[in-house]
Amino acid sequence: MKTRAAVAVAAGKPLEIMEVDLAGPKVGEVLVEVMATGICHTDAYTLSGQDSEGVFPSILGHEGAGIVREIGPGVTSVAVGDHVIPLYTPECRQCKTCLSRKSNLCTAIRTTQGKGVMPDGTSRFSRNGEPLFHYMGCSTFSNFTVLPEIAVAKIRPDAPFDKVCYIGCGVTTGIGAVIYTAKVEPGASVAVFGLGGIGLNVIQGARMVGADRIIGIDINPAKRAMAEAFGMTHFVNPDEVGRDKVVQAVMDLTGGGADYSFDCTGNVQVMRQALECCHRGWGQSIIIGVAPAGAEISTRPFQLVTGRVWKGSAFGGARGRTDVPKIVDWYMEGKINIDDLITHTMPLEKINDGFELMHHGESIRSVVVY
Ligand code: NAD
Numbered sequence: 001m002k003t004r005a006a007v008a009v010a011a012g013k014p015l016e017i018m019e020v021d022l023a024g025p026k027v028g029e030v031l032v033e034v035m036a037t038g039i040c041h042t043d044a045y046t047l048s049g050q051d052s053e054g055v056f057p058s059i060l061g062h063e064g065a066g067i068v069r070e071i072g073p074g075v076t077s078v079a080v081g082d083h084v085i086p087l088y089t090p091e092c093r094q095c096k097t098c099l100s101r102k103s104n105l106c107t108a109i110r111t112t113q114g115k116g117v118m119p120d121g122t123s124r125f126s127r128n129g130e131p132l133f134h135y136m137g138c139s140t141f142s143n144f145t146v147l148p149e150i151a152v153a154k155i156r157p158d159a160p161f162d163k164v165c166y167i168g169c170g171v172t173t174g175i176g177a178v179i180y181t182a183k184v185e186p187g188a189s190v191a192v193f194g195l196g197g198i199g200l201n202v203i204q205g206a207r208m209v210g211a212d213r214i215i216g217i218d219i220n221p222a223k224r225a226m227a228e229a230f231g232m233t234h235f236v237n238p239d240e241v242g243r244d245k246v247v248q249a250v251m252d253l254t255g256g257g258a259d260y261s262f263d264c265t266g267n268v269q270v271m272r273q274a275l276e277c278c279h280r281g282w283g284q285s286i287i288i289g290v291a292p293a294g295a296e297i298s299t300r301p302f303q304l305v306t307g308r309v310w311k312g313s314a315f316g317g318a319r320g321r322t323d324v325p326k327i328v329d330w331y332m333e334g335k336i337n338i339d340d341l342i343t344h345t346m347p348l349e350k351i352n353d354g355f356e357l358m359h360h361g362e363s364i365r366s367v368v369v370y
């Protein structure tokens with residue numbers, strides 16, 4: 001079939017809207033009509049050429065919601081007409097990791113996913129007979145896409161696509177990092193570095209679990225108002241206190257250090273600040289931000305010897321097929337706010353505007369509606 005898509009033709013170039021060819025689902029795969037997709041900073045990161053797994057030409061996008069239109073042979077867990085959210089972190093429930101219950105990082109298809117192809121090693125997308133690569137196993141910047149059935153979460157049919165698409169990455173990543181990875185407890189102090197599409201969801205997760213102090217740190221003062229509306233109790237602007245004084249500022253606000261901190265910037269210097277502002281003896285720092293290829297983190301080992309813990313979190317530690325439908329329910333029941341974080345919507349033809357808004361710090365989430 002033919003489908004409309006925004007194609008990443010090369011690193012650093014704007015996406016190009018074009019009609020591409022899409023082959024039908026093979027064994028264990030489903031064809032999904034994507035109804036809406038968010039634009040995450042990770043899409044911009046890969047498009048910039050900084051992703052060591054970035055391949056071109058490809059169809060980016062990993063924060064979508066849509067409807068199953070066709071199922072391949074052997075598919076049993078979803079049916080035509082089901083509403084789904086694509087999962088860049090699938091849940092096969094059979095691999096060593098899924099069975100361990102210790103991590104959400106299902107390994108069933110990770111190798112081929114990172115190479116931009118389906119589990120059989122080929123792409124379903126092509127143009128003029130030349131293959132186009134998939135992205136994070138999702139490629140939601142295409143109106144139709146093909147995914148393995150283990151990489152879709154079936155959701156309730158009354159949830160609006162243009163809102164719950166954000167649960168496909170940002171909402172789950174931020175809230176999940178708080179509840180599944182860090183397991184923040186009521187009364188805790190939390191420091192959130194980077195108040196964008198992820199950081200604001202960390203803040204709403206921290207408020208949800210009853211954190212006491214929620215400190216937001218961002219170099220863009222325009223993020224303050226939205227963060228306060230989502231539960232931030234104190235704001236630190238590194239350019240006001242001095243970039244080398246951010247750690248002290250958080251220490252002062254928390255009486256010796258945060259119980260938990262989260263990096264939502266992808267900047268390795270910020271990751272160090274996030275670790276070092278944690279409380280001696282028990283503070284945990286969770287890295288969410290994705291750093292450029294080749295970047296490394298550093299700190300004095302003494303920071304860890306004295307009890308601080310450095311952790312990472314992918315997709316908020318959520319098990320997609322199990323947890324995503326529940327998070328959709330939380331949204332539908334009014335327990336979490338997604339609407340106010342979606343600051344812009346646009347048709348596919350305007351998708352590059354969404355990237356521009358993000359780069360200029362003018363949006364929280366832009367959503368493309370097909
Ligand atoms: P975003 O662009 O919406 O937000 C980033 C925020 O960080 C902005 O508000 C920006 O002003 C702020 N910032 C930049 N430099 C800063 C600094 N030095 N100090 C303080 N604040 C600073 O991006 P996003 O969509 O929220 O994504 C944030 C990061 O999370 C990205 O690196 C993205 O790739 C990553 N991410 C990771 C996962 C995961 O599963 N681990 C999932 C989604 C996104």
Ligand code: AHE
Pocket residue numbers: 040042043051052053054089105110169290291293314315
């Ligand atoms: N390709 C990158 C890795 C990027 C990365 O860490 N991705 C996150 C999700 S970001 C969503 O916006 C993730 O899930 N990581 C776990 C995994 O298995 O990729 C690189 O650096 O090579």
Ligand code: ZN
Pocket residue numbers: 040041042043062063169170
């Ligand atoms: Zn993302």
